[in-house]
Amino acid sequence: MFTGLVQAIGTMKPLGGDSWQITFVSQSADVIMQDLAYGDSVAVDGVCLTVEKILDNGFVATASPETLRRTTLGDEQNPEHYVNLEPSLRVGGKVGGHFVMGHVDGIGQLVTAEQTASSWEMTFTAPDAIARYIVPKGSIAVNGISLTVAAYEPELSQFTVAVIPLTYDETNLRDLVPGSWVNLEGDILGKYVEKFLSPGQQGGKTDMVTPEFLAEHGYV
Template sequence: MFTGIVQSIGQLSTSEIRGGDRSMVFLAGTLGLDDVRDGDSIAVAGICLTALDVTADSFAADVSLETLRLTTLGSLQPGAAVNLEKALRLSDRLGGHLVSGHVDGLGSVVNIRGEARSQRWTFEVPALLARYIASKGSICIDGVSLTVNEVEGLRFGVNLIPHTQAATTFGARRIGDTVNIEVDRMARYAERLIEFRDQET
């Protein structure tokens, strides 16, 4: 599990096809990997990956075809910046919200506008994801925990304070970019419970 509080901006170093899927190496930036061992989880752009071949400043990860299809990893080129977060420990503060690192699908940036020192961003998602997004609820975008300000149809808006713009890859994002979306787990569980209730009545 993760919190959606980005700890470092890393970089994709290499991406190689191996046996049909991919092996990727990421530079960790300021993340600090001295407490990370092979087999530990790291969220890369909001995607939970298993760290392998960990060094002082980099780690590798095997990326399955499923992950390549459902996330932005399949289109990343070497040099691309990625948000990084180490897995949550029981003693850590939960600054964002509980994030699994299991991306539900892709969204796109449709508008960015200034609002005082902050920015208001609007995203569009497929209908299958839009049903789980609620005003004032939580959402994880590229590994960043955010609060939904408003929802209209397939679109929703969030507010980015200056720190978020500077400490994450949002500073380099533009209108039209594709992003990884993880909806709040509680919304999915609630839907499942309602389905079972309806089946029993």
């Protein structure tokens, strides 16, 4: 589990087979390297990968063909692109963003990025697999970055986020251009709410939360 607060920037290049080398390039790499251990989970552009070998300034991880197909990590047009890096949340650690699982729901594209007096306003497309979890003022992870939805246009399948200068400068959002692909993960809370509110079959009865059900159990 992660919080969507990127700790460092790195590059990712193929080593052959399913192995990839992630190399730290930002000065904040020590934050991750000093506590990195074999078997740890690290979010790479929002994708949870397992550390299989520790290098002097990075690590080696496996990204399966399924992971590459469903995320931007296997971008053949940009094989050594910059990636956002975040170590997994430790017990007792600060949750500064929101709960991010590292399981990408879909891929979106940057539509526009406009600088304002106090932030960057970035608009992305969202596939149906994640669009249903997007709500104004709700949370979404873009390339592993915890962001707040400023606006959502369902008819266009687009959402807009306001990115503060610190986040823009210290992540790979700064490298995006219109048409760039990004990994998207919806808020896990929305997924559970959706499941609890959806009809299902359990013991031959329809299992669904209704106003009557809520009233019966004291929610009035």
